Amino acid sequence: MNIPQRRAIPVILGISNDLATHLTHLYNITVANEETFSEAVAIAIRSDESQKQTDNISTGSSSLTTSNDLLKLLNKRGLRPLPEYRHHVISELIAMVESFDKPRTMAEVKATLAEKVPISKSKLQHILNAIVRSNCVLNDNSFPVLSFTLPFSNLISNDPAVIESKCIEIYVHTVLLIDPDYFNNLDHIVEFQRVIGSNVLDMELIRKIKERLSLSR
Structure with missing residues (x-):
């Protein structure tokens, strides 16, 4: 259609x-x-049409040309990278899940993490969104749990580096949905790495995500 x-x-x-x-x-x-x-x-x-022209980021009708565009997009999607807190949150989350005596919801985990990590609940939500949307949270049958109100029992890995890499993958995924050519520009790659706080960017991963999104040209 x-x-x-x-x-x-x-x-x-x-x-x-x-x-x-x-x-x-x-x-x-x-x-x-x-x-x-x-x-x-x-x-x-x-x-209407005028809204589409004035809100390029939300409609996906325009390329991301500045760091402000990139940050605005990730913020609008509930995915502020927050590298100054993300690593701490991931480590605390792994420790909590390892000590689970029964499945818990991410909403319950968030409430406990808010007491352990010196970060606002809004910022914590953005980091946990990245973890959940990147399929890092699993139920007893090892299926991803995408809801904060459904119980989960495991993470995809207890290695912080693996969870971190999955978060980066969801940031890449979000950018490619809006601008499939974004990572063809070296300056954009450098800016993306600065914003997310990581120099690890796998170009083969980008290619695979583009293929999944049917964005390869």
């Missing part, structure tokens, strides 16, 4: 609101449930 992306609204019955939100950010298309469908339709109807 030839439906503009900003007006396409897949509806999945029975999923929670926060799972709908995570899927929306993960795939850059509005995902709704039976509770949020009406609001999503109303928002789509109100959106």
Whole structure:
């Protein structure tokens, strides 16, 4: 169907609101449930051409040309990289999960982490969003848990470097959804590494993500 992306609204019955939100950010298309469908339709109807031109980041109609564009995009997606806190949060999360006596929800874990890490709940949410959306959180059957309200029992790895690399992957994924040519520019690569606080960037990984997103040219 030839439906503009900003007006396409897949509806999945029975999923929670926060799972709908995570899927929306993960795939850059509005995902709704039976509770949020009406609001999503109303928002789509109100959106017009002038809004599309003035909000390039949210619609994905423009390239990312400055560091402010990059930070604005990640912030809008709930994925501020926050490298000054991310490593600490990952380490504390791993320690908590290793000590689980039963599955817990990420919402419960977040409340405990907020007491352990000197960071605002808003910033903590952004870091945990990256961990959850990069499929690092698993249930007893080793399936990813994308909702903060569903219990999980394990992480994809207890190695902080692995969790960190998965977070970087979701940042790359988010950028490629908006600008598939972003990493073809060396200056953009340097800026991306500065913003996320890591010099580790696998170009083969970028190629594979582009293929998954059908963005290769």
